[in-house]
Amino acid sequence: MSNNYSNNIIEVKNVSIGYSNKKDTFIVSENINFSINKGELISIVGTNGIGKSTLLKTLARIQPQKNGIILLNNKKFNEYSTLDIATQLSIVLTESPSSKNITVKELVSLGRHPYTNWIGMLTEMDEKIIEESLIDTDTVNLVNKKCSELSDGQLQRVMIARALVQDTPIILLDEPTTHLDIYHRAYILKLLKDLANKKKKTIIFSTHEIDLAIQVSHKMIVMTTDKIYFDKPEMLIKLGCFENLFPSETIEFDNELKQFILKK
Amino acid sequence: MKNQKTYRFYFLVLILILIITFIISISLGTVSIPVREVIISLFGGEPLKSSWKYIILDYRLPKAITAILAGGGLAVSGLLMQTLFRNPLAGPFVLGLSSGASLGVALLILGTGIFGISFGGFLLGSWSLVIASAFGSFLVLLAVLSVTFKVKDTMTILIIGLMFGSVTAAVVSVLSYFSNAEQLQQFVFWSFGTLGNVSWNGILILFFCITIGLWISILTTKSLNALLLGENYAKSMGVNLKLATFWIIVATSLLAGSITAFAGPIAFVGLAVPHLTRQYFNSSNHMVLLPAVFLSGAVLMLICDTVAQLPFIELTLPINAITSLLGAPVVIWLLVRKRKLFF
Numbered sequence: 286m287s288n289n290y291s292n293n294i295i296e297v298k299n300v301s302i303g304y305s306n307k308k309d310t311f312i313v314s315e316n317i318n319f320s321i322n323k324g325e326l327i328s329i330v331g332t333n334g335i336g337k338s339t340l341l342k343t344l345a346r347i348q349p350q351k352n353g354i355i356l357l358n359n360k361k362f363n364e365y366s367t368l369d370i371a372t373q374l375s376i377v378l379t380e381s382p383s384s385k386n387i388t389v390k391e392l393v394s395l396g397r398h399p400y401t402n403w404i405g406m407l408t409e410m411d412e413k414i415i416e417e418s419l420i421d422t423d424t425v426n427l428v429n430k431k432c433s434e435l436s437d438g439q440l441q442r443v444m445i446a447r448a449l450v451q452d453t454p455i456i457l458l459d460e461p462t463t464h465l466d467i468y469h470r471a472y473i474l475k476l477l478k479d480l481a482n483k484k485k486k487t488i489i490f491s492t493h494e495i496d497l498a499i500q501v502s503h504k505m506i507v508m509t510t511d512k513i514y515f516d517k518p519e520m521l522i523k524l525g526c527f528e529n530l531f532p533s534e535t536i537e538f539d540n541e542l543k544q545f546i547l548k549k
Numbered sequence: 550m551k552n553q554k555t556y557r558f559y560f561l562v563l564i565l566i567l568i569i570t571f572i573i574s575i576s577l578g579t580v581s582i583p584v585r586e587v588i589i590s591l592f593g594g595e596p597l598k599s600s601w602k603y604i605i606l607d608y609r610l611p612k613a614i615t616a617i618l619a620g621g622g623l624a625v626s627g628l629l630m631q632t633l634f635r636n637p638l639a640g641p642f643v644l645g646l647s648s649g650a651s652l653g654v655a656l657l658i659l660g661t662g663i664f665g666i667s668f669g670g671f672l673l674g675s676w677s678l679v680i681a682s683a684f685g686s687f688l689v690l691l692a693v694l695s696v697t698f699k700v701k702d703t704m705t706i707l708i709i710g711l712m713f714g715s716v717t718a719a720v721v722s723v724l725s726y727f728s729n730a731e732q733l734q735q736f737v738f739w740s741f742g743t744l745g746n747v748s749w750n751g752i753l754i755l756f757f758c759i760t761i762g763l764w765i766s767i768l769t770t771k772s773l774n775a776l777l778l779g780e781n782y783a784k785s786m787g788v789n790l791k792l793a794t795f796w797i798i799v800a801t802s803l804l805a806g807s808i809t810a811f812a813g814p815i816a817f818v819g820l821a822v823p824h825l826t827r828q829y830f831n832s833s834n835h836m837v838l839l840p841a842v843f844l845s846g847a848v849l850m851l852i853c854d855t856v857a858q859l860p861f862i863e864l865t866l867p868i869n870a871i872t873s874l875l876g877a878p879v880v881i882w883l884l885v886r887k888r889k890l891f892f
Binding site: 387 | 771778
C-alpha cells in the first residue's frame with residue numbers, strides 16, 4: 286500500500302453520521318471508514334439525500350459525529366478546540382454569505398479570523414496571504430465588488446479564496462460546482478486539483494459531477510445505501526460501483542467512456 | 550472597502566455635524582438665548598442673564614447629552630441585533646426589552662389602582678419609573694438569556710423575543726382596561742418618550758451603562774464580522790457562537806434597557822440608523838460601522854430633539870413621534886432611490 290502512516294491527515298473509523306433532537310437520533314449513514322493522505326483531492330459522490338453534506342459537515346465538526354473515531358493528524362477530533370480546528374479545516378458551503386453588502390475584500394479578509402488579534406487587525410503578513418489567495422483564485426479584479434454583484438461562478442471563487450486565506454491544510458467544499466455552467470464547473474475542479482498538487486492542500490468536496498470527479502480526483506468516496514466505497518476512481522470503475530449508483534432504467538455507466546449515458 | 554482616508558474624512562464630518570447639532574439643540578428652546586451666550590455659559594462664564602445659565606446647565610445641557618447617549622446607544626444596539634439575527638428588520642427592541650420596560654411601568658402606574666396598593670405620590674416620581682422600567686427590561690432579558698442557553702438557532706430566539714413582547718403588551722392592555730383616566734394619561738405620557746427628565750445623577754448612571762455596553766460591543770466586533778457570513782462559517786473560523794451571542798445580547802440589553810429606563814421607549818432610531826450609516830459608509834466592517842452608527846444615531850437624535858422643541862411655540866412634542874415622523878420618510882426615500890436595502 287502507498288498508504289504511508291505519517292502522511293495520514295484524516296482517518297475515519299467506524300463513524301456514523303446523522304443528526305439528533307432531544308428524543309431521537311437519525312442516522313443517515315453508518316460504518317464509514319477511510320483515511321486520507323496529505324495533498325489528496327477527494328470527491329464524495331452519491332444520490333441526493335444520501336448524506337454527502339452531512340459527512341462533510343461532520344468532518345468540519347459543524348455537526349457532531351454519532352459513533353466511531355475521527356483522527357485529525359493522528360489526534361482525536363474532539364480534543365481540538367474550536368480555534369484549533371479553525372487552523373486545520375476551512376469550509377466552502379452551499380449557503381451564500383448572509384450579508385449581501387459585504388465586499389469581496391472584506392469577505393476574503395475574514396478568513397484570517399483565527400489568526401488576527403482581538404480587534405481583527407490585519408498585519409502585513411495577513412495582507413500578503415490575502416493577495417496570494419486572490420491571485421490563485423483569479424479574483425483580484427473583484428475586490429471592490431459587493432457580494433450581491435457577483436455571478437455564481439465568481440462567488441464560488443471568492444469563497445474558495447476565503448478558505449485559502451484561512452491557510453488550513455484541509456479544505457472541505459460542499460457541492461462547489463452547483464449552479465455553474467460546464468466551463469466554470471471544469472474551472473473550479475481544475476483550480477481544486479492545482480491547489481492539491483501545487484500547494485499540497487488536502488481537499489475533500491462533494492459533487493454531482495461524477496464524470497468530472499472521476500477525471501480529477503485522486504480518490505473518491507462513493508456513498509450508496511448499502512455501503513460506502515473508498516478507492517481510486519479506476520478501481521471503483523472496475524468494482525462496478527457507479528453502475529449501481531442510480532436506478533438503471535434511465536441511465537447507465539459506461540466503463541469505457543467513464544461516464545453516464547442515457548439509455549435508448 | 551474604501552481607503553482609510555475616506556473613512557477619516559467621513560468621521561471628521563460626522564463629528565463636526567455632531568458638534569453643530571449639539572450647539573443648535575442647546576441654543577433653541579422656548580426661551581431664546583443667543584448662541585454667544587450659550588457658549589459662554591457652557592464654558593463656565595456668566596451670561597447676560599443668570600437665568601440663562603440655569604436653563605442651559607440644568608435643563609438643556611443634560612437633555613442634549615441624554616439625546617447623544619440615547620441616539621447613539623439605540624443605534625448601536627440596533628446594529629448588533631441586525632447582525633446577530635442577520636435580519637435587516639431587527640432593532641434594539643426585538644428581544645422584547647421595551648415591552649418589558651412598559652410592563653414594569655404599567656404595573657407601577659396602572660397596577661397601583663387595581664391591586665389597591667398605594668405607593669403614594671412620592672414614589673411615582675421619575676426615579677420610580679426608571680426603576681420599574683429597568684426591572685421590567687431586566688426580567689425579560691433574563692427570560693431571553695435563559696432561552697439562548699437552550700436554543701441554538703438565532704431565528705428562534707428572535708421569534709421568542711417577539712412572543713415575550715406580545716405577552717407583555719397583552720398584559721399592559723388588560724391593565725389599561727381596568728385603569729382610570731388619570732393613570733392612563735400618565736402611562737401614555739411615559740410611552741411618548743422624553744429626553745428632558747433626566748437629572749445629572751441619572752445621566753451619570755446612563756453614561757455608565759452606555760459606556761459598558763459600548764465597550765462590550767467593541768469586544769464583540771470580531772465575532773460580529775465573522776457572523777456576516779452566517780453561523781456555520783463563523784463557527785468554522787473559530788467563533789464561539791454561544792459566548793458571542795450571549796455578550797451581544799448583554800450589550801444590547803445594557804444599551805437599550807438603560808435608555809428605555811431613563812427616556813422611555815424611543816422607536817425607529819435603532820432600526821433605521823444602521824441602514825442609513827451603511828448607505829454612506831459603504832462598509833460591513835463593524836470596526837468602522839460601530840463608531841459611525843453611534844455618531845449618526847447621536848446626530849439624528851439631536852436633530853429630532855431640536856425639531857421637537859418647536860422653536861417659537863411653547864410646546865414640546867413627544868420625541869418618540871418625532872423620530873418616526875422625521876426618520877421614516879428618509880428611509881423610504883433611500884429605499885426608493887437605491888431600490889434595495891442590504892444589511
